[in-house]
Amino acid sequence: MNLDETPEEAGFRTTVRSWLADNITPNLPTEPSFADRLAADRKLGAAGYIGYTWPAEFGGGGAGPVYASILDEECARVGIPRSLAPSRFGADLLAPALIAHGSLEQLAEFLPRTRRADIVWCQGFSEPEAGSDLANVQSRLDDAGDHFRLSGAKIWTTQAHEAQWCFALVRSSRDAPRHHNLAFVLFDMQQPGVTIRPLRRLTGDAEFNELxxxxxxxxxxxxxxxxxxxWKVAMTTMGAERSYGQLSRYRAYAEQLTAIAAMVRQYRGERRRVWEVELGMLAADLTGIRDSSYKITSLAAAGESVGVLPSVTKLWWSTTHQRLMDLGHEVAVETGGDLDFWLTEWLRSRAESIYAGTSQVQRNIIGERMLGLPR
Ligand SMILES: Cc1cc2nc3c(=O)[nH]c(=O)nc-3n(C[C@H](O)[C@H](O)[C@H](O)COP(=O)(O)OP(=O)(O)OC[C@H]3O[C@@H](n4cnc5c(N)ncnc54)[C@H](O)[C@@H]3O)c2cc1C
Structure with missing residues (x-):
């Protein structure tokens, strides 16, 4: 695999980096709020950097996946990784599904506003009895003549309290067989009948909600x-959810590794040798995660199937980041580091082996579809 950028790709990286330095960095606080990130998204959208890889006929930049990776990495470098962008649910999860399965009217109605981050979307998939077993959703769509009526509940819906629109997987029939009784619907969140109840996390924030x-x-x-x-539409969004923003995660985690190494360097106690070994193993894992993200990008750029590689990488980055945060927290405790920061990041990293498909579910996918193990 040749990891060198072409002159065009290198030129694009330079252009993006200087655009970010001029337009984003000067107004971005060290700890950006949701509003700061949304303002950054709107600037990126106005500059055409959101939806950069969507087909040009749908208002995108028509570029290949390598350009998306460059954007992802450069955004992470300045503190606005795609994995935290308010536009990610619309631009990175919903848009690929709309482009694959939506009608021309749906594309015309939603893609331009999603690209400009004028619509903030949330993802209404999980329910109390439907997480890993997503096909078990019970929220019900009833025919009401010229429209439908939706009743039921969702849970863990990230940024629902900020969203104008929701895409959701709901039950469309009581009788049809499993997987053929589900509808993927879009609806306005700001209408009578929608109740949003925040769920506070151990970190103290309330990023997700009950609906x-x-x-x-x-x-x-x-x-x-x-x-x-x-179901097939939901599977396209799930595939996209496991594939987007991988290089921005690598970049963020590599910076955390560097910060931990700096704390270790100041320390002269007996734990130092153990920490150095763990740092070395984590650095090797991070390099593997980066290379596997490059592999996914180059397969996609060549128009080849990425298979279950996104599941491999998802499992790898979530488990590696949890080990990284175990070490960061331990080193910060021993060396007098910024405990607020390391404890919060440690807590946040616990969720990573749950969302976008739990580690056990990824292991099932890898075991059955990659290794050919029996179910
Ligand atoms: C921070 C965060 C943000 C989220 N944001 C959203 C969002 O915006 N929208 C949304 O719809 N959802 C969201 N979720 C929900 C997330 O998708 C679910 O939590 C996840 O799918 C797991 O479902 P569950 O919590 O119901 O656990 P369950 O599916 O009940 O799983 C419980 C345990 O059983 C294991 N398990 C389940 N099935 C199997 C199996 N077949 N084989 C082996 N082990 C199994 C699981 O791995 C897990 O350990 C979010 C979750 C988190 C933590």
Missing amino acids: FFDQVRVERRHVVGGLHDG
Whole structure:
């Protein structure tokens, strides 16, 4: 695999880096809030850097996946990784599914506003009895003539309290067989019948929510991919969720590794040797995560299937980051580092082996589809 950038790719990186330095860095606080990140998204959107890889006929930049990786890495370098961008649910999860399964009317209605980050989206998939077993969703879509009515509940819905629109997987039929009884729908969050209840996390923030739907209106034209065919649309968003923003994670974690190494360097006690060995192993894992992200990018750029590699990388980055935060927290305690920062990051890293598919689910996928193990 040749990891060198072409002159065009290198030129794009330089252009993006200087655009970010001029337009984003000067106004970005060290710890950006949701509003700061949304303001950054809107500037990126206005400059055409969101949806840069979408086909040009849908208002995108028409560029290949390597350009998305460069954007991802450069955004992370200045503190606005895609994995925390308010636009990610719309631009990185929903848009690939709309482009693959949506009608031209849906693309025309939603892609331009999503690209400009004028719509903030949330993802209404999980329910109390449907997380890993997503096909078990019970929220119900009822036919009401010229529209549908949605009733039920969702849980763990990130940024729902900030969102104008939601994409959701819901039950479209009580009788049809499993996987053929689901609809993928889009609906306006700011309408009667939608109740949002925040869930506070151990970190103290309330980034995700419970949602309750009481006869919420869903337009017929906002069912994506066929009334009972929502499963395939949801699978496209899940695939996209495991593939986007991988290099920005690598970049952020590599910086945390450097910060831990700096604390270790100041320390003269007996734990130093153990920490150095662990730092070495973590550095090797991070290099593997970076290379596997490059592999996914180059397969996608060549138009080849990425197979289950996104699951391998997801499992790898989430478990590695948890080990990294175990070490960061331990070293900070021993050396008088910034405990607020390391404890918060340690807590946040616990969620990484749950969202976007738990580690056990990724292991099942790898075991069954890559290694050919029996179910
Ligand atoms: C920070 C965060 C943000 C999130 N944001 C969103 C969001 O915006 N929108 C949204 O829809 N959801 C969101 N989620 C929810 C997330 O998708 C689910 O938590 C996840 O799918 C797991 O589902 P569950 O919590 O119901 O656990 P369960 O599916 O009940 O799993 C419980 C345990 O059983 C294991 N398990 C389950 N099935 C199997 C199996 N077949 N084989 C082996 N082990 C198994 C799991 O790995 C886990 O350890 C978020 C979660 C977190 C933590």
